[in-house]
Amino acid sequence: MEQMSRILKIEELSVYYGQICAIKRINMEVFEGEIVTLIGSNGAGKSTLINTIIGLQKATKGKITFMNEDITKVSTDKVIKRGISVVPEGRGMLASMTVLENLQLGAYHKKNVIEQNLEKVYERFPILYDRRLQKAGTLSGGEQQMLAISRAIMGDPKLILLDEPSLALSPAYVDKIFKILVELKKEGMTILLSEQNAKKALQYSDRGYVLDLGETVLDGKSSDLAGNPAVRSAYLGAD
Amino acid sequence: MESFIAQVINGLATGSIYALIVLGMNLLVLVRDIVHQGYAHIIMITMAAGWITLNTSGGNIAMAIAVMVVVGVLVTMATEPLFRPLCKRGAQLETIVLAMSVGIILTEFMSQFVNSGGNFAFPASMRGGGITLTFGLIRLSLANIIALISAVVVALVLLWFMHKTQQGRAIRAMAQNLRVAKMLGIPFGMTGMIGFGIAGFLAAIIAILIIMTIGTCGPSLGDTFAVKSVILMLFAGMGNLKGGLLSALFMGLIEAMALAYLPGSWTQAIFYGVIMLVIIWKPNGLFGTAK
Amino acid sequence: MSTALSYFIIFCCVFIILTWAAYVPFRAGLLYNGTVYCMAIGGYFAALASKTWHWPFWVCIIGAIVVGAILGFIPALGFSRTSGIVTAVSSMALIFIIQSVIRNIDILGAGRGISGIPKIENLVLYSLILVLIVAVFIFRLDHSRLGRAFEAVQTDPDMAATLGVNVKIISVLGLTISSALGAVAGAIYAFNMRIIYPETFGFSLLLSVMTMLFVGGRYTQWGMFISVPLLWGINKWIPSSLAIYAQIIYGVILIVILMARPEGLVTRKMVAGVGRVFVRK
């Protein structure tokens, strides 16, 4: 595990909205083939961090390195092109476009792999094949999340960022989604996800960072974090 | 009956031009969510460029068409950077006013510098040789037939592009949810430029079709098309490509009928009154669905 | 006072009030292109009232306000169903409708217009007084509960609705007030020109108003005092060698302001700054 190469490195990153500090001097690393969880309550800065990585939000200070290249000031489309893909919060469906079109756009920068990856996706989620000509907006919440994840892997990314994948899903589906993530990990993908549902996230992930008010308050192996009393009381609730 | 058929063909000919203008404007709605009235004026400037080329090159039609394509594309793309800061701060209403001022500038440019502001006509050679097939009052000029067919072909090609190519899908994705589109790696600036470029190419085609069917151009041409096209676009539903096509063709017909059979002085009031009522009744347009 | 100066002042007053008529709906987040329609109504009403019925000036103005508000209220009801860009574009249709209607009504002079509108002595003073009254009215409006409701709707209609603001009523109210103001501008215009035509109330007038609103600054009521004289008198400010470019310059000014100065020449910050200077004293 330890020889694995580093995919993403964040150093001393700070983001300000005007005077308000959203992220304060965060340091973070993601290695190849891991699932890393960002835990934190609403407003802890999880979404801001993900948006900053892909360049939707400007970093005020600090440095983001992806595959040993500085991407701090790179525009969103170029970041995506380098091999990061995103499953946005609320799934980000292009609701009035078809399932197929959503998938095709997932590989915007890699047109030559569309056909073969479509086959893989349909194999994994046969339901998406059945519904491929349906508008994405007509799918159920869980199906939409499947589509969002499928769309994210269409372009063979090296790193997938998921913003609150379990949001507004039934518990059954949440398990399903995390199992899919584990499968993806086994296929060699690296995953960084943000979660409020810390219990499930820590159960399936390798490592975790706990964010509070824009700062990293704890980090470590998921199993350690799940056992940490402070984390248990703040994020896992009373068992 | 004969005259009725003649009026129908008239209506379809003008309707197809409106349809293409609305199509071009709709494309710009999709890429930048703007109402670009100045688009009609760009078509006018493109026609002027073609006319000037014809005059200076001694009637070289191929060259004139090449120049028109270049001018159409470049001028349309040149307006993109004007809209960009407004789009970035989400000032959609302001873009209407900005497009209007693009229109003022182009109109006045024509009034001052092109043919001293006078109207000009294109030679018969550029209008299908003036060949007409006449059946009583029904005049089917070759140019009209070509124009109608090309309008249909161009519309189909554009619809194909928008639905079946990655670029087209990207444009539609941007129109639907800019944030998600960005997260998918669709470049905002580049895709917009491509959209404007295609709209510009379409402008050149429309210019050629207007030359073929109407054959004249002047500083007032832009204003003639601008407001009506924008209102038609709204009538059908902003950004609705197919709806825009249908309602423009339909309106062309209605207008020809109104001109032929209604007292002239009331046509304008009736035309705009009906459109306004429909828009108020269905704010998302006749073919529109709520976003 | 020279003829040039008096006409200049009256025209500026007309355009300032007209621009305010566009400013009020903008406060509620609406770009309303029907101001010219209301101006036509006010203008024709004042012309008819003073020429045919021999009403005195102030009665004509009050009449124009009432008629303008009523005829503005009807389309406003319709536009309460629409929003944003749809209102902006479809309200343009009102201009074409009113022009066409006037051309068909003989008592309004049809295409010939109404000429021989009685001369009003002291029109300069009266129009300045009207500008003052409207200025105070808008100032009061902006700083009232209603004004804050307008602002809430402008910022975010959905949020305003959750705060208990009835967005539809606000929009109808904004457009009706705008109509009344447009009618006042139309009435002064008619008394100044002494002749009015349906063509006057057309698309180019609309463009002028919008330019004045957007160049001056549409978030405060004070921008018009700068943009109106600047743009109405544009031929005086530019050297005569550039006279043939006047309209092009006009368009360029508008584009530059829209791109580079989102709030226009006079911004809320500036007004707040000026206000603070006075209050500290």
Place this chain on the structure above:
Amino acid sequence: MKSRFKRILAATFSMIMVLGSLSGCGSSGGAETTGSGESSTAQGELTISVLSAITGPIAFVGKPAAWAAEYAAGIINEAGGINGKTIKIDMHDTKFDTAEAVSAMSQVVDDALVVVGPMDAPGGEAAGQVAFDASVTNIAAFSFPDIRAQYSPFAIAYMTDSEEGDLLAAKHWVELNPDIKSIVVFANPTDPSQMATAEMLESGLPEVGVTVKKIIEVETGVLDAGPAAVQAINADVDGYYIGIRADEAAKVVSELRTRGVDEGNRICATFAAFSPNYSDVVSEDALNGTYIWNKLDPNYDGEEWNKLVEAYKADNEGASPTVNPVPDYYNALMAIKQCFEELNITGDPAKLETEKAAIAEWFYNSPVIEGIQGEFQWVEGKKVAPVYFFQFEGKQPVAVK
């Protein structure tokens, strides 16, 4: 307390802003004109104010007219000016807008002895009121007798009345083509002067045995004249009188010709169509044989006119002057010269009122003036001048006697 203070603040602030900014701009405008008026006498110069639509939709007429006024001033100055004073043209743009026309007139009217323009009827009628209030003679577009009566004696028409010319031309046309017994008239419903023409033809032509079967309405800026042409042909008449402006006339004639009006002599167009917007736009075949009348003859053979044409060509890349206001503005300037010399006008501000009154009287019923295209005269402000009737041979209008 505080809110009242704010209110007062707002009131004073707005007052200061209004007065400050307005008087600033207004006075600069005022100063400009007074300045030029005073300096004119000081330097032995006379300023003549000319209004024309130099920008905007009719700039293609307005610019040649402005050129004609400047050219006339040059000719006058070459010949020693007026009463030994050189003249200077003070040109103002009306932008084909009534409010701009009034504004331009207001800027010149205080010191003017006479003002030429605006050139468009609405602008003329609106600005004419300002000139009338200031008792200044205004040679402009007063095409309606009732407007001239309203502003008399200061409203002087710069060109002849159109309706009479139309009736004259139509009579001439049916006289040359006796087989024409019924006609349709194309007119713009929004243009009062064209509708007046149509009515005049309706009432005036029966006396020569011709009936107007239908008035076909063609709106400004119509895209497709097809519907109008089909209506006309359906009316089953012998002749088509095109009473509309050049832009639309060109479309109507093209449509008529392609839809089966084979004989050009069945079509006659009004003077408003006499412009490159008509003759350059309609194809040679379609134009051939049709009639048109006009207030100027581009091929007029006269030394003064030929000289003007040469100068115009030199200044305009070889283009010929074809729009009506060119000789009309030139004639207006020349008439001013004749008037000022006969009345011995000094331009002295002290004598402004008496001189203005004398000028108005002179123009209202003028002597016969030798113009650039023949003699003309003003009778009660109405211009009486020859009109010209042409038949197209190819693209060339050839005068018909």
